[in-house]
Amino acid sequence: MAERLRRHPELQAWLVLALPTLFLLVFFMAPLVIVFVYSFLERGKYGGVEWVFTLDNIRRVFDPLYFKTFLRSFYIAIVTTIVTLILGYPLAYFIAKSPPSRRNALVFALMIPFWTNFLIRTYAWLTLLRTHTGLINVTLMNWGIISHPLPLYGNDFAIILGLVYGWLPVMVLPIYAALERLDESLLEAARDLYASSYKAFRKVTWPLSIPGVVAGSMLVFIPSLGAFVTPAILGGGKTLMIGNIISNQFLGAHDWPFGSALSMVMMIAMLIATLIYFRWTKKSELMS
């Protein structure tokens, strides 16, 4: 056996890959297929499915009632991604430009919030943002700066704030990795070749950090689009995202096929958005 392995290195590769492949097939591909199949079936009375083919679930997804939530989710995820990028890029830049001895400490500091449960951190935002009892509004009103509570809670603003807070480190890390790899002498070369510091950033730093920006944006956009904890807590029960509707179909309404259809459509929409985004960044990379 050992001899045979040595003679056929490709067998070794298969042996190493066998376990992760099996894992992915059973726990990743199979559920995906189930979701796909379920979205074309009729609902069972108490959850589950009836094995009858139908397109009704898919049709219902595009019902304005749900489709509006779809669009809203996209809007929230896009704004979240843009805001984390605007906040995250300078942060990543700062860390990458710090002395090497300090960089690891800064990255470490960035990761510290992850040690606390996401749910707890989101509830912490609740105590800050709540309309009448939230710390921010209470303080501002006590100080007489405002006379009516600000609408900080139960709206898109609160959800976006919560998502930005949650996903900021995920945006920073890949951008940091790209910037940290950037050879300082390339910037010097640009400056030497008559580029102002802005032009050097625009022509060298930015295009070379785009892979990090793309990775970070994907890592923020995808979970933001499917978010359900943040909107459930900070949306105040009024402002929902598609993730909440999906979870409701499975846990509350016992409509598995419709939940599956929503998931399928969301996945496809995400895929399309990702492809458009990749194409766009590729183009802007070429242009600069």
Next chain:
Amino acid sequence: MTETYAVELRDVVKKFGDVTAVNHVSLQIRDGEFFSLLGPSGCGKTTTLRMIAGFEMPTSGEIYIQGERQGYRPPNKRPVNTVFQNYALFPHMTVEENIAFGMEMQKVPKDEIKRRVDEALAMVRLSGMAKRKPKQLSGGQQQRIALARALVNRPKVLLLDEPLGALDLKLRKAMQIELKALQEEVGITFIYVTHDQEEALTMSDRIAVMNNGIVHQVGGPEDIYEHPADRFVADFIGETNFIPVKVVSLSPEIVVELGTGQKVKAGWAEEGLTVGDKAVLSIRPEKMDLLEPQEVPQTPSEAIAYVPGTVTHLVYVGTDTRHTVALGDGTEVVVRLQNIYVGEEPWEIGETAVVTWNAAHARILKE
């Protein structure tokens, strides 16, 4: 009116925290000159170059380019261009875009950019490579693109930071000749940083030898080799013997006493030495000869030194043989003799030999 230099450094100091990288350096680099900054790593040569480019600002002192004081002027406002040690070609741009970069920043008209890029590519003989990315080129080709990218802007001064350091020996030798020819062709002042003394000697009109942030000597290659100003230069450039001596007299003639008590003359003594000082006599191995004891003339010339010793070591290196000879007090000197003697008995280990040299070649340097 004083002469306008291509680049002039006046008493420039650069400190990084507590470390003084460049220590009161003054240099005058003439128009059209191939000027090298030579020294071991960490000697301050690269920092000096980076200050001329504008990447670092002097802690004190002034830098003038074409007679203009640079002050805190940023790199993009200086009429110099740099060829970086690792080339620093923009990986996301083609060769063509790399070369055009400087002209685009200066808003040169498009058709002129096109023409000059083509010229620059022809100059470095890489015309077919315009559309390639730097990664697709060999080290030597990248090197030439880096050169083209800098020269295409027609700088007053080209700064080169060990540009050949990453190339293999053979390519490096070829590039040395090519670079020197190119410099003569374009007539631009080159300031060239290197730690390779042979490279500096081969290419330069003048060389500044640096160590620990200090310029030890500025001069032509021959001057620096033949007339090293101090022990560091003598040691760093080429091979040399340091024979410990004591200064006996400095004028009218320079006389020193060897460890054996024998007195010999020397052609030059470093400033600041006084009679009675301990010093070293510096002499190049190829400036010396070996004689059989009976070959020493009865009435030896005052200008020639004859010091008896014993051959202790022989190394044959092709063109010549390195003879290590222990003098009476145990000091070992290396004598290089060319292998041109026909029929003569070679020296053997243990033989008594008289080391001889012309006093004019001996330089007395501080320890």
